[in-house]
Each structure stands twice: as C-alpha cells, then as structure tokens.
Amino acid sequence: MFKIDIGILWGHLRSSYKTIIISSIGLIFALGIVSSTIIYSDTNNPAIFQNVLEQYNRNRYGYYYMPHPNNPFPDYNLRGYDFIIDARFNGLNINVSTIFQLMESKISEKAAHFQLEDKIKSVNLFLKSETYRIELNTSFKQLIPETYNSENISVVVYEISDEIKSELEDLVENSGIGIVPTQNLDLMILNLQSRNDFKISTDIENPANITHYLADNKVEINVSAIASIDQLFYSSYPNTVETLISDRSWGNVFAFVPNLKEFSDRIKLEIGSPQLYRNFYLSGGIRLNYANFNPNTAIADLKQLEKFSDRTRDAIIAELHLYIPTNYLNLQFESKWAFEMAISAVQSMTFGLLLFASPIILVALFVANYSFGLIHRSIKQQIGIYKTRGATDSLIFLMQLVDFSLIVFISVIFSMLLGAPLSLLIIRTDYFLSFNSDSITSIVVDLPNLITMLFWFGLFFGLIINSSRMIKLSKMTIAETANVTEQSEPYWYKHHLDYTFLIVGLVGFTILYLSIFERWFELGPFILLGLPAPLLLIVGAILFFSRMFPEVLSRISTKIWIKYGGLIALSIKNVIRHKQASTRAVMLIAILITFLISFLSIPYSMIVWNYNREAYILGAEGVGSDAVYSYSSFGLDNYYNETLIQFLEENYSEYFDGISPFVKLNFLGSSTGSIILINTTTFLDAAIFPINPITRAGLEKDMDLLRENTSSYNLLIQQKTLEYHGLKVRDNFTFLYSTDPINTTKFKIQDSFEFWPILYFQKYSDYEGENFYGISSFDQFPARNSSFVSSVFYIEKSGVYLNFKDGINQTLVASWLEGNFSLSIDLLSNRMQTYISSTDFLVQVGQINLNIVISILIATTILLMFAWLQMIERKKELYTERALGLKIYQLFILFLLESLVLLISGLFIGSIMGVVLTEMFGLFITLGPSIPPYFSIFALDLILGSYSIILVLAFFGALIPAFLVSRQDISSSFAGEG
Incomplete structure (x- = not known):
C-alpha cells in the first residue's frame, strides 16, 4: 500500500510531465483567448471610456446643432457642458465683477477640496441680459429690414479673450469692416438674430452708433466693427464658435467688448430707475477633461463629481446672499448619466468580447479533450502499474488532482505568454486581418486582475474538461487499463443526435421565420422554441457531416485504390481506419472554419450595408447643402x-x-x-x-x-x-x-x-x-x-x-x-471613414482578428495532434508498410497526405456551414425588411488568405512527424517486438 507523502507525488510528477504538458495544450489556447481579450480590453478601456462620454455627450446636446435656423454653425461638432450653470438675479446695482469672481473662486476651491483640479478642463461664465431695451439711431437702423421689430432685440455680450481676439481680427478683415474694439464702450457686432432672418449690410463707410437709453441717462456705445456670421465656421474660428455656442443664445445679437466686467459697470443703472436691470441671466458651465479620468477609478470619481456639484452650488448660493437679496442659481451635473453609461460600457466590454470569442473558447476546450488521445495509452498504462502495486482509488484520484493543479498553473502562465504578443498584434488592428506596424500603442496589463481572472477561468474550464476524466481514471480496474484500443461509437452517433438536432432546428427555424417575416403571430407561444434553431441547425449539420465523413471517404478511397492504387488511396484509408480520432479532428476544423467565415463575412457585410445606408441618407458621393x-x-x-x-x-x-x-x-x-x-x-x-x-x-x-x-x-x-x-x-x-x-x-x-x-x-x-x-x-x-x-x-x-x-x-x-x-459639403467617403476608424469599430474588428488568429493556430495544432496520434496509433502499421516495400520518402509523403486529407475535409464542411450560418444571420439581422436590404457578402480574399495560411502552417507542421516516421529504425523495432 502506498503512503500519501511528498515522495510518491513527486515521483508521479516526474513520470507524468509529458502528459501534463500535452493535457495543458487546449486549456492554454482557451485561457490564451481569455488573456489576450482581457489585455486587449484593458488597453482599450480608456479610449472606450472617453468615446462613450463624447458620444453620449453629443447625443445629449445634439439637438442644439442639428440643421435648424437656430443653429448658425452647421460645421460645429458640439460638446456640451458637463456641469451647466444657470443663474438669474433680480436686484439693483448688481456688481457683476464680484459675482464672477465669487463663482470662479468657489468652483476652484471645491475642485481642490475634492481633488478634481486636473479633471476640470475649463470654466465658462457668460453674462446674458435679455429684458433691457435697445433703441437704435437712424444710421444704424438703416441696416435692419423695416419689418423687423427692433424694440425686442436681445443682446448677449462677450468679453474678447486672448483666444478669440486674433480670430475676430481675422474675421473682420476677411468679411467685415472696422476694427476689433479696444475701448470700454466700444463693441463689435457679429450678427442680429439668426442667419436667415436677415444679414447685416457692411456697405457703410463709418461705424454706426448704438444709443442705449437707460432712464434719464444716455450711454453712447460705439460700434467699432461689424462682421458677417455667414463666414464664421468652426474649422477657421474654433474658439469664437465655442464661445458663442456654449451659451446657446444664437437667436440674439452677438456683441464683443474688451472687458465684460468694466463694460457692465459702465452701463449700470441708478437705483430707482424705471428701466432697471430687473432680469440678469448668467449662464455657462464646466467642462471636464475626459483624458484625465481613469476607467478603473471612474466609480469613485463619479461620486466625487456628484459631491462637487452639490457642495459647490450650496457654497455659491450662500455667498451670493451677502450681495444679492434674491437670486436663483442651479449647478447641474448634466453628464452624470454619460459617466454611468461609460462605466457600464467599460465594465461590460470584457464580458462582451469574451462572449463574442466564446465559440473559439469552446473549440479550444474540445481540443483539450482531443489532446487526451495523444496520452490515452500512456496514462492507462501508468494507472495499470499503480493498480498492480496496490494504489487505491483515493491515491490515484489525488495524483490526478495534483496533475490537474499543475495543468491549471501551467495553462495560466503560458496563456499570459501567449496573450501578451497576441494583444500587441491585435491592438495594431486597422482593418480585417490588417495591422498597422507603425502604431506606437502599447498594451496595458493589469497583472493582479489578469492573474485572478485567469485562475478562476482556468479552474472553471479545467473542471469542465478534467473532472469526469479524473473520476473515471481513479475508478478504472486493472483489466480496463489493459484495453488501449479506440472506444466504441460516440454517444451522439449511437443515439442519432445529429438527425434530432437537424429536424428540431429546421422546425424551430421555420416557426421563427414565419412568425417574423410572414407575421404569423398565432405562432407566438412557439417563437421561443425557435430561438435556438440556428445553433441546433449548425451543430446538427456538422454532426451529420461527421457521420457521413468516414463513409464518403471510404467509398472514395476504395474507388481510387481499385482504379489507380497509390499513396492517395492509402492515405485516405489510413485516415478513416482510426475513425474517431479523424472524425473529431474534422469536426473541430469544420467548426473553426465555420466561425472563421462568419467572423469575416458578417461584419464585412455589415460594412457594405452601412455604406448603402449612408448612400441612401445622402443620395450621392457628396451632397452640397445650402449653408444658410x-x-x-x-x-x-x-x-x-x-x-x-x-x-x-x-x-x-x-x-x-x-x-x-x-x-x-x-x-x-x-x-x-x-x-x-x-x-x-x-x-x-x-x-x-x-x-x-x-x-x-x-x-x-x-x-x-x-x-x-x-x-x-x-x-x-x-x-x-x-x-x-x-x-x-x-x-x-x-x-x-x-x-x-x-x-x-x-x-x-x-x-x-x-x-x-x-x-x-x-x-x-x-x-x-x-x-x-x-x-x-x-x-x-x-x-x-x-x-x-x-x-x-x-x-x-x-x-x-x-x-x-x-x-x-x-x-x-x-x-x-x-x-x-455658401455650401456645406457632406461626403459619403468621410462618413464611411469615420465609421471604420471609430474606436468601437476597431475594437470589434480587433477581437475578430484575434478570434481568427487563434482559430488558425488551433486548426494547425489539431492537425499536428492528429499527425502525432497517427504516429502513435499506427506504429505497428508503419513497420508493416515499410516491410512491404514502402520507401522512406513514400512514408514521408503518406503522412503529409493524411494531414491534407483531414484539412481539406474540414475546410469543405466548414465552408458549407460557414455560408449557411452567414446567410442565416442575414435573414435575422433586421428582424424584418430593412432599408436598404441586407445582403450577405463573403470576403473571399480574406477567407482564401486564411485558408492559405492554415495550409502552409499545416504543411510545415506535418513535416515534423513525417520526418520522425521516416527516420525510425525498422530492424530495432522488430527486435523489440520479439
């Protein structure tokens, strides 16, 4: 009886290291996909986080810049405020300078308190007085259409900052008259109302004057410059447009003064005047610097931002009471929901990418099971030796458990080594199977999180593929260990699950199709039964092809042997002689090819569909719309x-x-x-x-x-x-x-x-x-x-x-x-370039490329395993073949042909099923008629290129066992047998 001690376990590990390494192959691939996906996700998290913030921020404020008469800047891509400030003051002798300083001071103070200084990009405050009257003198009134009611003009006055001064000077020089104001009571008029109500004529020799009647006081305001807003495009004057559009007041007069605070003080009314500044509006907001937010700490940052919003508003209101008896102020965290969406997107991205890669992970787990064929004979012999020497089932199970622990450990380590270079390659994705070698993007590896995730995934996957095998081996008798021949037909074969899946899948698919496209709503209760139909059809079809595979090859090899003989017929017979091993290999390759075609064709078809959709939106390669x-x-x-x-x-x-x-x-x-x-x-x-x-x-x-x-x-x-x-x-x-x-x-x-x-x-x-x-x-x-x-x-x-x-x-x-x-050009090519260069698109294509690269590696590994398995299983047959006269180079060619027969069979079956899956997806892409219609398009250049890579790798991979077979000494082998 063995004693459970370290020595026994160490001796077992020394004799089992080959089987442990081989058993780890499939799990390494599965965890390699998980590892590279996690690294890829972590690397893209900051870009995705910022992209979601920008996207939802634009959507939130999008209606402010959609084509509409109130939007004078059609080329402006607005990013709204993250915090919106709105204030209304009902008081006398309002000291605007004090209010501005107070608000800016409190915002800065609270930002420092909550450690947000580096995350605040800008604070913009604008004075907006909408209810005071402006009367125009004759010289200026001539510039305005007679039908326009000049008694209700609203003015928004802005300060000429250093950022916009040079832009205003350039604007006046190119499309206006006069000079940019430099005196306190000089101002520049940019526009009256919107673009299309009227345009200010610039055919005047001398700047006009605005007379501002304030009760009994009259303040002469010199208009030192006038410019046309029609030429104010964001591409040429970004800071000026940012200033104007941030206030969302483009239905009013735009005016610029050298110093907003001094200007406000100079036109201030006396107490008791009937034409008092009764309504003062101060608007603006705070923009955050998204680049300084870390997705990993975004939840904590969001809580700080919420506190910052509440505390800053309360502090400003408390201070304002010292200067203004009655006032209204609101500081609203407008982009809170955008942060929540961005956090959710980042948190769900890794899961989404792993779900997208799950078919390849599943195939990798099957590869792990397939790899047991390489070690099946040696493990049974080892268990038989342990049993003959008195090892109990518990001891053998403990040994298997130790093997399992090492398999998981090795898989975790090597999966990180596999995932890092794959991620480094995939992060450079710029299109399907296209990589930008000039990219300087570096991968981001959160090592503690990566190791933790890989450990739990490894434990989960390892239990799936090893638990039943460990129990079965521990309970195996000595007689069972002596039987190392191929097992009987698999469960699905004996119970005709392929036919069952096909029939159930066809019925479910028919129900689903009729209920959606023909609107047979009376089938409603059965629609749920049709949801798994596509998967059942694909699995059933692959199993059916796997059933037919040995039968068809057997007939083909017999006919070739009868008519021609030769190595081709012999290689086909050798493939089907070990039916289970070859059938499983063909199934795995076929599944990989099915998903490879789908991964390439479905997104490629979606790109074409999006192109057609954008073409339908525009109607031409380019559309020039009237800019006004x-x-x-x-x-x-x-x-x-x-x-x-x-x-x-x-x-x-x-x-x-x-x-x-x-x-x-x-x-x-x-x-x-x-x-x-x-x-x-x-x-x-x-x-x-x-x-x-x-x-x-x-x-x-x-x-x-x-x-x-x-x-x-x-x-x-x-x-x-x-x-x-x-x-x-x-x-x-x-x-x-x-x-x-x-x-x-x-x-x-x-x-x-x-x-x-x-x-x-x-x-x-x-x-x-x-x-x-x-x-x-x-x-x-x-x-x-x-x-x-x-x-x-x-x-x-x-x-x-x-x-x-x-x-x-x-x-x-x-x-x-x-x-x-006066045109705004919208190009179809620009729309598509924006689409295919977006972060979301590149992340998806990157994961597709990762899945394809892994699929190619797994397919090559399956062929290598099959070749090695053939070399193990057919050891005596090889000696017989050589003894019957086959030359060394013929055995070499024979092994290559066997691998090619297997690969071509898998490619053929997988190609058929890939087309079926792609077309099936096309039927349900829009759950009904789409505009424009969706058509499946197969990227033949990419598919055939992938096939070529697999063929080349398979050929060179098969050279190794073929070379080893050709180098074996037949005489020593027969001597050993004797």
Whole structure:
C-alpha cells in the first residue's frame, strides 16, 4: 500500500510531465483567448471610456446643432457642458465683477477640496441680459429690414479673450469692416438674430452708433466693427464658435467688448430707475477633461463629481446672499448619466468580447479533450502499474488532482505568454486581418486582475474538461487499463443526435421565420422554441457531416485504390481506419472554419450595408447643402440656385462626373411625408442608387415619364403609399390643400418605387403607406403652381448632388467649395471613414482578428495532434508498410497526405456551414425588411488568405512527424517486438 507523502507525488510528477504538458495544450489556447481579450480590453478601456462620454455627450446636446435656423454653425461638432450653470438675479446695482469672481473662486476651491483640479478642463461664465431695451439711431437702423421689430432685440455680450481676439481680427478683415474694439464702450457686432432672418449690410463707410437709453441717462456705445456670421465656421474660428455656442443664445445679437466686467459697470443703472436691470441671466458651465479620468477609478470619481456639484452650488448660493437679496442659481451635473453609461460600457466590454470569442473558447476546450488521445495509452498504462502495486482509488484520484493543479498553473502562465504578443498584434488592428506596424500603442496589463481572472477561468474550464476524466481514471480496474484500443461509437452517433438536432432546428427555424417575416403571430407561444434553431441547425449539420465523413471517404478511397492504387488511396484509408480520432479532428476544423467565415463575412457585410445606408441618407458621393438654409414655407427660388450649378459645370467639370440640384419638401400641418424635387436631365449622372432596380419601369424611363407634358403634376410614389390610397400606376388623383374645394391640384402617378435615397429615414413599414412619399421634377412642380408649394410644403433640405471623378481628392475639393460658396459639403467617403476608424469599430474588428488568429493556430495544432496520434496509433502499421516495400520518402509523403486529407475535409464542411450560418444571420439581422436590404457578402480574399495560411502552417507542421516516421529504425523495432 502506498503512503500519501511528498515522495510518491513527486515521483508521479516526474513520470507524468509529458502528459501534463500535452493535457495543458487546449486549456492554454482557451485561457490564451481569455488573456489576450482581457489585455486587449484593458488597453482599450480608456479610449472606450472617453468615446462613450463624447458620444453620449453629443447625443445629449445634439439637438442644439442639428440643421435648424437656430443653429448658425452647421460645421460645429458640439460638446456640451458637463456641469451647466444657470443663474438669474433680480436686484439693483448688481456688481457683476464680484459675482464672477465669487463663482470662479468657489468652483476652484471645491475642485481642490475634492481633488478634481486636473479633471476640470475649463470654466465658462457668460453674462446674458435679455429684458433691457435697445433703441437704435437712424444710421444704424438703416441696416435692419423695416419689418423687423427692433424694440425686442436681445443682446448677449462677450468679453474678447486672448483666444478669440486674433480670430475676430481675422474675421473682420476677411468679411467685415472696422476694427476689433479696444475701448470700454466700444463693441463689435457679429450678427442680429439668426442667419436667415436677415444679414447685416457692411456697405457703410463709418461705424454706426448704438444709443442705449437707460432712464434719464444716455450711454453712447460705439460700434467699432461689424462682421458677417455667414463666414464664421468652426474649422477657421474654433474658439469664437465655442464661445458663442456654449451659451446657446444664437437667436440674439452677438456683441464683443474688451472687458465684460468694466463694460457692465459702465452701463449700470441708478437705483430707482424705471428701466432697471430687473432680469440678469448668467449662464455657462464646466467642462471636464475626459483624458484625465481613469476607467478603473471612474466609480469613485463619479461620486466625487456628484459631491462637487452639490457642495459647490450650496457654497455659491450662500455667498451670493451677502450681495444679492434674491437670486436663483442651479449647478447641474448634466453628464452624470454619460459617466454611468461609460462605466457600464467599460465594465461590460470584457464580458462582451469574451462572449463574442466564446465559440473559439469552446473549440479550444474540445481540443483539450482531443489532446487526451495523444496520452490515452500512456496514462492507462501508468494507472495499470499503480493498480498492480496496490494504489487505491483515493491515491490515484489525488495524483490526478495534483496533475490537474499543475495543468491549471501551467495553462495560466503560458496563456499570459501567449496573450501578451497576441494583444500587441491585435491592438495594431486597422482593418480585417490588417495591422498597422507603425502604431506606437502599447498594451496595458493589469497583472493582479489578469492573474485572478485567469485562475478562476482556468479552474472553471479545467473542471469542465478534467473532472469526469479524473473520476473515471481513479475508478478504472486493472483489466480496463489493459484495453488501449479506440472506444466504441460516440454517444451522439449511437443515439442519432445529429438527425434530432437537424429536424428540431429546421422546425424551430421555420416557426421563427414565419412568425417574423410572414407575421404569423398565432405562432407566438412557439417563437421561443425557435430561438435556438440556428445553433441546433449548425451543430446538427456538422454532426451529420461527421457521420457521413468516414463513409464518403471510404467509398472514395476504395474507388481510387481499385482504379489507380497509390499513396492517395492509402492515405485516405489510413485516415478513416482510426475513425474517431479523424472524425473529431474534422469536426473541430469544420467548426473553426465555420466561425472563421462568419467572423469575416458578417461584419464585412455589415460594412457594405452601412455604406448603402449612408448612400441612401445622402443620395450621392457628396451632397452640397445650402449653408444658410432654414426650415421655411417660402417659395423655391431661394433654394434652387441654378447659377451656382452652371458655374460649377462650366469651370470645374474636371472634378465631377455629375452635378444635379435637389430640394426636399415636407408637408405642413397634420399631413406627413416628403416629396423630393430633382432635375431629371442631370439626376442619374450625380445620384447613387445602391440597389437596382429601384422602380418597375427603370430609372431612365422614369426620368422621361417625369418630364412628360401632362395637365397634372407627374410623380413617382412609394409603393406602400400607392397601396394605402388604393391607387395604381398611371392613375390621376386630386390633392386638396386648403378648406376651399377650388384650391386643388392634380397629380399623375407615373411609376412607383420601394426605396429612394434621402427618404431612407422614413419607416415605410411602420406606417404601411399612410404617409405620402414621392419624387417629382423641377421642370414642373414649382413653376406650375407656386401657391400650392408655399401652402402645402416647407423646405426641409436643399442642395446639390455631386458625383466626383475617379482619383479626385474629394475632401480637398469639398473644403474648397465650402470656403468659396455658401455650401456645406457632406461626403459619403468621410462618413464611411469615420465609421471604420471609430474606436468601437476597431475594437470589434480587433477581437475578430484575434478570434481568427487563434482559430488558425488551433486548426494547425489539431492537425499536428492528429499527425502525432497517427504516429502513435499506427506504429505497428508503419513497420508493416515499410516491410512491404514502402520507401522512406513514400512514408514521408503518406503522412503529409493524411494531414491534407483531414484539412481539406474540414475546410469543405466548414465552408458549407460557414455560408449557411452567414446567410442565416442575414435573414435575422433586421428582424424584418430593412432599408436598404441586407445582403450577405463573403470576403473571399480574406477567407482564401486564411485558408492559405492554415495550409502552409499545416504543411510545415506535418513535416515534423513525417520526418520522425521516416527516420525510425525498422530492424530495432522488430527486435523489440520479439
């Protein structure tokens, strides 16, 4: 009887180190994926954290800069305040200087108290007085349209800081008159109201004066400069735009003075004056420096920010009571929810990436099980020796437990060694299987957290793949240890689980498809049964192929052997002779290839789908929109600039293959829908149609139909709209656009369409045609009845489609057009570049690349294991083959062919299932019809490139066992057998 002591366990470990190392292979791969994913996630956490903050911050304030007349800065990408400050003062003789100093002092004091000094980027406070009156003298009033009510002008006065002084000087020089003010009662006027209400004329020789009547006092304010806001673009004047848009008061007069506090004091009213400063508004906010926030400490930082908000507000209010009897002040932590979302995103990213990599982790665990075939014989022999010498089941189980502990330890160590270089490679991802070698990004390794995570994952995975084996080995009898032959058919084979999975999967898939696409809602209770259908179909199909694999290969090898003989037939027979080992290898390779194709094709298809979607949003490679357009119900003459288009065609035709104007009209009142007006002559040369055919008659024919001379307006109508109103193509119908029955307009439906660019966001399927969507021509629509247009529609968008010639630098041309014309250019190429270079996209593609690289390594390892297993299992067969006359080089080639037969079989099965899985995903990508439709696109260059890498690695990997077989001494082997 063995005694349980260190000596026994040490002796066991010395004799078992090979089996321990081989048993660790699959677990190393599984933990290697976990390790590289954790490192990759930790490295990207700061970027993801900041990206989520910026994204949600933009979404929160996005409505302030969407196309709208109140937004004078269409090229500005607003980042709102993290803390919003709003204050209203109702008092007399307000000392603005004191208030400003007090607020800035308290903010600085509390920031230091809560250790947030380095996390505060800027504090912006603006004085806004909206209720006092400004009366203009004659010379200045001439600059304003007579219809404008000058009694209600609101003024927002800003101080000329060092950051904006040079920008204002440049702006005045380029698009204004006068000089930037330097005296206390000099000011610069930038604009009155919004861009489109009117523009200030700069055709004056001398600066005008504003007379500000304050009760009996009159203060003369010299307007030393006037500039046009139309030229104030963020790209050229970022600090000035930041100053103006932060206050969100761009419907007022913008004025600039050298010193805001002194200016406020100089125009201050006397106590008791009836024209008193009754309402003073102070607005602004605090911006945080996101780069100085650490995702690992973000939760603690969030708590500090909440305390900072509450304590700072209370401190300012308490101090203000000393100076102002009544006041209102609010300091609101506006981006709190954005921080919470960012923290949640960071916390869930690692889990999400691991979930995305779970199929490859699962295959790696199967590889661990497959690797037991290499050591199955030696472990049984070892257990048999222990049993014959009196080892109990408990002792053997203890030995297996020690082996298991070492396997986990080795796997954790080597998985970190595997994960670090993989992460270093993947962090340089710039596209699918494309890496930027110039990137200087370094990986971030949180070693304590990494080791802890790997230990628990290793323990969990190790128990999954080793627990049953340890129990089984510890209870094995001496007779069972003597049997080292291949086991009987696997459980799934004997119980026909492949057929079961296929049938259940097909039924579930049918139920799911009908309930979603055919809207058989009566199947609702059974929909949940259909959710696992795709997985059941894939697993069932792979098992079915695995069942058929040896049968098909057997028939092929027999026919080849009968007709030709040779090494190919012999290699196929050798593969299927050890059916379980080869079948498991083919299954694993097929699963890897299935996911490899899906990992490449599904995201690639999504990129193409996003391209089509953006093309539908824009309608062309580039769209030049009127930079000063507004929502309006006025006529179309202001929006259809034929002169500009002719100028571009005559002078810059070398840049464009097509230029065509458009206007999008939206219905007024309760009616909903849109009509797009196009130039039928130039439209097809400029617009993009990702899906063809768009219409039944064809686009060229439809352009002719829209130009057709009829007594009605010619229209193309969306198919759902047509069906909803019970109309048909070539029908005429009457549109009533006022309460007077005489005010009607006739339309003629020339054709219908399913999808149309720019109408992308209209959810046709949601309204089932209730909304009205159509296409008409400039040739007829505005000219035939302008009163109808102005009574029924308002202009939502107008501009010009631009189709660039190949090889043209679109960004450069677009910048030039924006700088010389009143255009804001939106490029399809820029949209897609933004999409594929975003942090979220690159992180996802990086994980995909990681999964693919690991898959290639695992596939190569499986082939190596199979080759080694063949060398072990076929040891006597090899001696027989050599004794029967096979030469050494023939055995060498035979081993290579066996690996290639296995690999090609796995590639074939995996390719079929990869296509099936990708197409199946495409059916459910949008859970119904999508605009534009989704099509599965297979990245053949990337897939075939991956196949080539696997083939090359498999070939060179198979050279090792093939070389060892060819070097074995046959005579000594037979002597040993004797």
